[in-house]
Amino acid sequence: MSTPLTPVITEHWDAPDLFTLEGYQRTGGYRALAKALAMDPDSIIATVKESGLRGRGGAGFPTGLKWSFVPQGDGKPHYLVVNADESEPGACKDVPIMIANPHALIEGVLITSFAIRANHAFIYIRGEVPEAIRRVANAVREAEAAGLVGTNILGSGWDLRITVHSGAGAYICGEETALLDSLEGYRGQPRLKPPFPAVAGLYASPTVVNNVETITNIPWIVNNGADWFRQFGTEKSPGFKVFAVSGHVRRPGIYEAPLGITMHELLDYAGGMRDGAEVKFWIPGGSSVPMLTAEHLDVPLTYEAMAEAGTMLGTGTPMVFDQTVSVVKAVTRWLEFYKHESCGKCTPCREGTYWITGVLQRFEEGKGTDPDLDLLNELCSQIMGRSFCALGDAAATPFPAAVKLFRDEFLTATTTPVDESFDPARSYVFDADSREEVGVR
């Protein structure tokens, strides 16, 4: 039996007013808040722990466990910071959540803040997406006007302020400690860990940093319980996931399904590849995780199965490329991104991304050499595990994965420019026939 689609977070996205308080409340919105405020905060943390929810920002850290690291009764203010910096190449699921269902995020923020005993929450949204920023800010204002955010919420005696913060263009600010520095008004550069944010985060106070999708799951977990949540997915990867499928598929878009669904099944829901196309390579969750090929289409999209296949689930936003795409060009472009986004704090990443990009650009022009491949592997291995933060590791990921699978293509690029081997026009999706009208099937 194939895995069904399971719209939960996305269930009511076609209600035209879902982004308003009224629209959200009509679908049962803010009932979980009322339920949570009647609970002991520790039992909310316990429920989230039992649910097995893992962070949707990429690393998959157990959410309830993270919350339980916040020291209680320490007399310090506690903070929740929602990571809405979504900038990983390929990741495009948090922005749609904020546009379509911002109140579900706000309800999650309220419940989480109550559980960790925070009275001030921040939503750090990348600056380049004003549409998401205004929808979230509008939701906060509506919730304030309805007494759902502010003082003595629903008569509980508990207060919460929510501040919507606009970023200003820096991928590294998605890294949680860089995000905190940025939010404090500094250049967004990572901090040394430990101490972890749960102990010393924003303004040196205990802080939980969670991804948008992670927090948006919370109202459903509180409403329906951990057992209900665990009906989805696997033992180690429970629950559902907002997958965003992009690339050479007929119907790119948002598909919500249990963890454990395969790329094969997602591809079927997405209408398959465009006409005449086959999967050449695909990436399960952002450019920072190793690429796979058609051979891996039946591997379950779980944290554990992806790790076994030598990659990571990451953000769970598969990019699918067909046979018209040059892997050399794809990797070069990603490295140009990492070079641009390296914050410059540590030498391996700052210098390494510069040199790798330069060498890759030679291949793009058809001027690479055989020994350059060893040089690239060497450069990557000098970054991997030697950088201050995970951006360096991410930058050292695309090339080794690609050359292992497509060495011949790099060798061809020692004599022939990639635009000659792969006519760029053949990869374009302008041809209307290559896309199917949504919903026709």
Added chain:
Amino acid sequence: MTADVISAETAAEMDRIIARYPNSRSAVMALLHLMQSQQGEITIGAIGAIAERLNLTTAEVSAVSTFYTMYKRRRVGEHHIGVCTNTLCAVLGGDAVYQAVSDRLGIGHNETSADGRFHLERIECQAACTHAPVMTVDWEFMDDQTPSSAVDVIDKLAAGEPVASTRGPMIRDFAATERTLAFPDDGLAAEGTPVDALMLAGLTVARVRGMAAPPAPTESTQQPQESHQADESEEPSA
């Protein structure tokens, strides 16, 4: 210095922003967006004014402004045009879209047209890969572009005709968006399409194939799922 660039009204707006944070320094990014909305770039005067208001040195404010790519040190002009040329968009056609826009405007990456109306930038992944190739006008989404649709947008903007974002309000200008980033509740949340077809792709397939998530447990005193199902039949399908 402050008096040169800061009106009493702006000073009051700065204080409203500062009041959002437990620590005033946290306001620096929003204040930079505010200054940029007024001046079209980050000027030395703006840096001085922010430093004075936050009790920081100009070096501290300047260090922040130069770290983030959205703060510009040259005047952007009326409209900021971004074309995503990160891998996914690039290979699906973003490179051609960028070239077409660049040719039409006669400017390249990080350049402003001579008449000051357009600024062009190759941008990184815009969190919209499902909608590739992606362009932005004043950071509002212009999804699923082709070279000709993109040039058409430029021509309409040049002629002063109204242009709608594909997921968002009518295009205003760069200054107005920068103001939204400083004061996010801009009253425009209800403009434009609530969600678009690609965001509904999976929901639509699920409806057609009769798929749904397992219902909520029924012994619960609260039964949100009941209302979920009741709503479903009333909702128009996509």
